[in-house]
Amino acid sequence: MEAWWLLLVKSVGLVLLLFLIFAYLMLFERKFLGFFQLRHGPNRTGPWGLLQPFADAVKLVFKEDIIPASADRLIYRLAPMISLFVALAAYVVIPVAPSSGSFRWGIADPNAGLLLLLAILSLGVYGIALGGWASQGKYTLLGALRSTAQAISYELAMAMSLVGVLILAGSVRLDDIVAAQARVPFIVLQPVGALIFLICIVAETNRAPFDLPEGETELVGGYHTEYSGLRFAMYYMAEYINMIVMASLLTHLYLGGWHGPLLPPVVWFALKVAAVLFLFIWLRATLPRFRYDRLMSFGWKVLLPLAALNLLVTAAVVVLA
C-alpha cells in the first residue's frame, strides 16, 4: 500500500492528464477530419489552432446552464456527473508501464483488474440513460434508449471476445496479460477476437459508424440535446475519455501493451494508444452511419455468435495443445 498523499497526487495528476489529452484529442479530431475532407480545420486560435481547446473551454464555462422546465432536476444534474466519473474512474485500474521498480505507474492494481474495469465501464450507460430520461424530451429519450440497447448488446460480444485473451494469458490482471505478450502480441493469435473487440469498443463509445444515439440528422442531438454549458462539456469529456480508456484497453489486450523495441515502455504505450485513437477518427471520417435495426441484428446475430465461436476454438486449442 502506498502512502495516501502519493495516491492523491497520482490521482489528481491522472485526471489532469486525461483532461489535457481529451482537449487535444478533440482538436486533432477536428484537424484530421478537416484533412480527410480537404479543408484546414480550426487554425485561428494560436499557432496551428493549438489554443482552440482552451477557447472552447472558456466558451462552455460561460454558457448559460439551462434546465428544461419539465426535467427531473436531481437526475438531470446527476447524470452527466455519473458519465464523467465513470470514465475517469475506469482509468484508475489501467497501468501505463510495468510496475516493477520503486515507482508504480498505476494507481490501483487489483487482482480482478480487467473485471473491475468492465464493471466500472458497465455503469457508464447510466449517465446516458438517466440524462436522456431526465430531460423529458422525445429525442433525448429515444437517444437514451437507443444507446442503452446498443451498449448492452455490444457489451456481451465484447466481454466474450475478451475471454479468449484471458484464456491465453491465464489471468485477469492487466499486468499479467501484458507480460504474457512479451514475445507475440495477442492480435496475432486472436485476430478474430481483436476485430470483434475493436468493433465493439467503437459501438460502446457511441462513435461513428455506430453513433446512432446522437445521430443529429434523426435525433437532433440524442440524449444530450437539452444539455448546455458545463454539463454538456461533461458528457463530451466522458465520451472522449471513454475513447482513451477503450484504446488503452485494446492496446493492453491485443497490441502487446508497453512492449516494443528501443523506446521506453511509456512511450510505446502512448504511441499505440495514439494509433488506435487515430483509427477511431479515421473510421468516423470514412464510414457512413449504420441503420438502427441493422446495428442490433449485426450485434446479436453476427458478432455474438462469432465471439462465442472464437471463444470455443481458443479454449479447444489451448486444452488440446
Add this chain to the structure above:
Amino acid sequence: MAVTGMNFTLLLPELILVATGILLVLLDLFTEQKRVLVYAGLAGVLASLLALIPGFGTTASIWADMIQVDSLAGFFKIVFLAVTALALLVSLEYVERRQIQAGEFYALLIFATVGMFLMASSLNLLVIYLGLELVAIASYALVGLLKQDGRSVEASIKYLLVSSATSAVFLFGISLVYGTTGSLALPQIAQALAAGAASQPVLFAGMLFLLAGLAFKVAAFPFHMWAPDTYEGSPTPISAFLITGAEAAGFAALLRVFLVGLPGLADAWTTIFAALSVLTMTYGNVTAISQTKIKRLMAYSAIAQAGYVLVGLAVATGQGTAAMLYYLLVYAFMTVGAFAVIILVANSGAGEEISDFRGLSQRSPFFAWALVIYFLSLIGIPPTAGFFGKLNLFSAAIAADMTWLAVVMVINSVISAPYYFKVIRTMFLEEAAEAEPVRAPASLTWATAITLVVTILLGLVPDQVYSWVRLVAGAL
C-alpha cells in the same frame, strides 16, 4: 482437479429428461403434427423410468455430494414421471383445442419434472433451491400460456409474485442456516446441530424461513392465497400437474430438509407442522363447500389434502413418513384422474362450472363413474386407495400420541363429503341441457383408465405397496 463422483449412470434419468425437453423444442420446428411431440415426450419419460433401474436399491452420493441417489429419491421420481406422463396424455387434446404452442408447452412440462427430480434427490440446500426455482420458472410460463384468457395471465402474475417472494424467504432461511452451521449439505447441518448449534436463535429463525418458504410451495394454510387463483386460471392439465407433481416435490423437499437436516429442532417444528396441518385441512374443506367452479373446488380440495399430508410431518416418525409417501402416491393418481374428467367436460364445449357436469352420467357413463370413484377416494371411503392413505396417516398420528390430530382428520373428512357429493349429485340427478353423448378422445380415455386402475388397485392390495413405502421411508 476433477469432480468427485462424476457418475453419469446414476444421473441418467435427469439427463434423459433434459435431452427430451430440448428435443421437443427442436422437433416442434420441423413438424406440423403436434401429436408426435406427445409421443416423443412419453418415450422420454419411459426412457427415464427405465434409466432409474440401475439406481434401485443403491444409496450413493454423487457429483460432489450434490445428488443423492436412494430409494426415497427413486420413489419420488417414479411418482413425478407418472404424473408427467399422465399430464402429457391429458394435455394432448387440450393443447390442440386451445392452440397453445405445443413444443414449448411439453418441453416446459418436462423441464419442470427435472426440477422436481432435483428437489427430491439432493441433500444439498443449494441444489434443492435450484430445483425449486426450475419448477417455479417453468410453471410461471405454463400457467400463463392461455394468453387470450385474462384469468390465466392473472394466475401467472400472482404465481410469479408470490412464488418469487417465497423463494427469497427460502433463500434467506438457507443463508441463516449456512451462517450458523457453515454448511449447505443437510447431513453436515444435522451434525452441527447435534454438536450444539441447535440452541442458537438465529438457526431457529432460519428454520422458520425454510419452513415458510416450503409451506408456500405446498400451499399450506397461511401461505395458500395464491393457490386457488393460480389453479383456476392455468390451463387445466397444468393445474393437475402442479397440484400433484409440484406439491409432491415440495413435500419431498420438506422431508429432506426437516428429517435429514434439522432433526435437532424436531420439538419445535413438529408442533408447527401439527398446527399448520389442522389449519390447512380445516380451511381447505370449509372454503371448498361454497365453491361453484370445479377447478376452484379442486384447488381448495388440494389445500385440504396438503393438510392431511402434513400430518405425516407433524408426527415425524418413520411410520408417518411412510404414510405421507403412500398418500402422495395415491393422491397423484386420483387427482390427475379427476382432472382428466374435468378436461373432458371442458373440451366438450361446456365450461368449468359445477353445473356444467349436469347429466354427465347419461352423456358419458364411464367418465361419470370414474369421477365418482376418484371423489370417493378423495373423501376416503373404503375400499378406495384414498381410504388406506388416510388410514395410514391416522394410525401414524395415533401411534405418535397425537390422537387429537387424528380426530381432526376424521372430522375434516366428514366436512369434505358434501362438496364432493354435490358434484356427484349434479352428474347423476340433474338433467343435461343437451343429451348427446360426449366424444372422448383416446388419450383421455387412456389416462382415465390408468388412473382408475391404479386407484382401485392401491385400494385392493394396499399392503404390498405399503410395505415397499415403509422400506423407502426407512432409508431416509
Add this chain to the structure above:
Amino acid sequence: MVLFFLLGSLMAVAGASGVVVARKPVHGVIGMILNFLGLALLYVSLQAEFLAVVQIIVYAGAVMVLFLFVVALLTAHAKPPAMGPSPLRGQGWRAGLVAVLLLTALLPVGVVVPGRAEPWEGDFGGVVRFGQELLTTHLLAFEALALVLMVAVIGVVILVGRPPQRRRGARGEGGS
C-alpha cells in the same frame, strides 16, 4: 475492511429505503442501483472480490439497465402516478408491524451472536479459486442453473412472442 463494511451497509440500507420511499419509479431504480453497489462493497469486505465485481457487472451493469430501460419507456413523463385512495388500505401498517417483528427477531444476529471477524487465509474469493470451485464441487449446481436460465428464456419467448399463425401472416409471401 471495517470502512468497507460501514460504507457498504450504509449504501445498501440507503438504497433499499430509497426504493421503498421513492415515488417516481426511476428514482426507485436508482435506489436499487445504490443498494447493489453497497452489496458489492460488502462482498469486498468479505474478501469475495470476484463476487463483488460480478455483482456490479451483472446486476448494476446489466439487470438494472434493463429495469431502467423499461421504466423509462413506461414513464416517459416524470409525473408520479396519481395516488388515489389505495385499495390496500391498512396493509401498510401491517407490513410495517411484520417488518418490525422481523427485525427484532433478527436483532440477536447482530447483538447476541458474537461476530466472527477474523480474515480468511488464502485466495478465498479470487477469480481462480472461484472458478475452480464453480466447475468442480458445484459443477452440477452450475449446470442446473444453466438449465434454469434456459427454461426462463423459453418461457419468456412463448409468453411475449406472437402466436405462430399471426407471424406467418405478417411475413407475407416471403414465408415458407
